[in-house]
Amino acid sequence: MKLADFGFIEGINEIIAVTRNEDGSLNTAPIGIIVEDCNSTLARARLFRSHTRENVKRDKVMYANVIWDAEIFALASFQDLEQDYFESLEPPVLKNALSWCKFRAMLRGAYADLELVDGKVLRKDVRAVNRGFNAVIEALVHATRYVILKDENKKRELKERILYYYEIAKKCGRDKEKKAFEIILEKIH
Numbered sequence: 001m002k003l004a005d006f007g008f009i010e011g012i013n014e015i016i017a018v019t020r021n022e023d024g025s026l027n028t029a030p031i032g033i034i035v036e037d038c039n040s041t042l043a044r045a046r047l048f049r050s051h052t053r054e055n056v057k058r059d060k061v062m063y064a065n066v067i068w069d070a071e072i073f074a075l076a077s078f079q080d081l082e083q084d085y086f087e088s089l090e091p092p093v094l095k096n097a098l099s100w101c102k103f104r105a106m107l108r109g110a111y112a113d114l115e116l117v118d119g120k121v122l123r124k125d126v127r128a129v130n131r132g133f134n135a136v137i138e139a140l141v142h143a144t145r146y147v148i149l150k151d152e153n154k155k156r157e158l159k160e161r162i163l164y165y166y167e168i169a170k171k172c173g174r175d176k177e178k179k180a181f182e183i184i185l186e187k188i189h
């Protein structure tokens with residue numbers, strides 16, 4: 001078993017991380033899994049202050065869902081996805097996820113060291129590159145910073161970037177990307 005089996009490549013892999021909150025409910029958030037060797041079982045994630053970080057610290061477990069769904073990325077950026085969004089709760093798997101993985105996770109400074117311990121490929125999806133999808137991911141990275149920043153100048157700068165990506169999503173995206181942007185725009189007005 002190795003990371004590549006579940007769709008991970010060298011570099012940063014954007015997935016939906018699923019962890020358990022203290023009350024047992026599921027927490028979902030996009031997280032970048034940093035992979036140096038996709039033929040290994042070892043990876044890292046930089047975890048800023050978040051519920052995901054707290055849950056990893058307590059449980060030492062993080063699940064990853066590999067999924068190509070712009071709307072799911074947008075929703076998970078700002079809230080925890082309810083049970084209806086999952087096709088399985090144990091292990092936690094979102095509807096339409098291509099694969100899931102379980103990582104043993106140990107916090108070390110700003111990072112979590114991750115070791116792949118289980119996983120499954122559920123679907124194989126043939127798809128072309130879509131700039132609309134990519135634009136949603138780029139905009140979300142800025143939007144998740146926007147909502148926690150206080151500095152008005154920085155916020156203005158991020159908003160401009162998000163609106164730039166919005167134009168791309170309108171031109172190149174499908175319905176999912178447009179719905180994702182509805183969620184993003186609501187957060188930055």
Ligand SMILES: Cc1cc2nc3c(=O)[nH]c(=O)nc-3n(C[C@H](O)[C@H](O)[C@H](O)COP(=O)(O)O)c2cc1C
Nearest residue numbers: 029030031032046047048050051052077140141144
């Ligand atoms: C594409 C993408 C990648 C992200 N990667 C990370 C990451 O690697 N580490 C991190 O701490 N936050 C990352 N974030 C931000 C978190 O998803 C965001 O702060 C989220 O609200 C945390 O939710 P939580 O408090 O429920 O854990 C990323 C956001 C996006 C949109």
